[in-house]
Amino acid sequence: MNRPSRSSRAKASNRVLREPLVKGLGSGRLVISFLRGQRASDYALAFGLIKRTYQQAIEYRTVPAQVRGLTFLLGLAGGALPIGGALMTFADIAERGQFGKFDFAMIAFLTVLTTCGALLLVYAARLEFFRPTDEPVIFDRKSRKIYRLYRAVEPGLKGLFKPWPLRTAEHDWDDVTGEYRVIITPTGATISASHALHFVAARRQGGATLVEDFQVANPLLLGELTVALFWEHIRRFMEEDGPHVPPSESVHVEAVPSSLWQSIGAVGPFGPNYLRWWRTSPVVTGFMHLFIWLVLPFTMVWAILNWLSYATSVPVQWPAEVVESIGPAN
16 A cells, blocks of 8 residues: 655645644643644744654653752742741731631631642642653654653642552654643733643544643743744654754753752753853843842752752653664664
């Protein structure tokens, strides 16, 4: 049987994506659904996330070293601060020694607030520590498959205390829709926007539609003008026999921090990367030094959490059938 040409497969991809099985799944506002057979941008970027190349496949890392520790750091801000405020209010009420109706209502509210803060801390700790070293994704254009290793996070309150096993998933590229979504968050007098590229794998099985949603690039790395560029490199590689790595980039093998000193360099302009920061980003580095009294303590806390995250991380390894399918690394 003759295999369809690359152009005919691209046309088929367009037909599939004009009426996707699922559209706008998950959080955030859907901005655009990308078509596999249609260019999203004249340029393509990988943001240095390609960690390994194969004869007909590329492997992305999804957890860059600089973002490790950030999850629990945000959890500390969202959980520990309310708990501390609640405990101080408890102490103030107890010191007065007299309890009115308002005090009992306040105690009930603070109890709920403290419980929620504690659960948030537990959730953030579980997300950050004893997690896989990476959750890589492989795009294999020979078999038109996507392989990924990921930790299955159980939802809900009960899921918070269940095991989160490491799993392998396989998707057909022709079942995948690329979606650009944005989440707008008010921050006082301004708003902040989180831009994300979601891969939605939807296929029919019997009378049901099975759907999985995953990301490759952390939203912290993406912006309004770069989501399409990131998708475009993957699309060209899979649909047009594009290059493994964008011409302006190279395969980036990121060393896993094995010490606190290396973690300091991973999250900020200090540590072993201090001189490189001055060479590559002198304005940003100089600005940070103007507020070093604030930046340095923040960086140190983040670095400690980064180091602990890696110290407790679980190594990952692709299953033998995936290794056999994609072949040896270049």
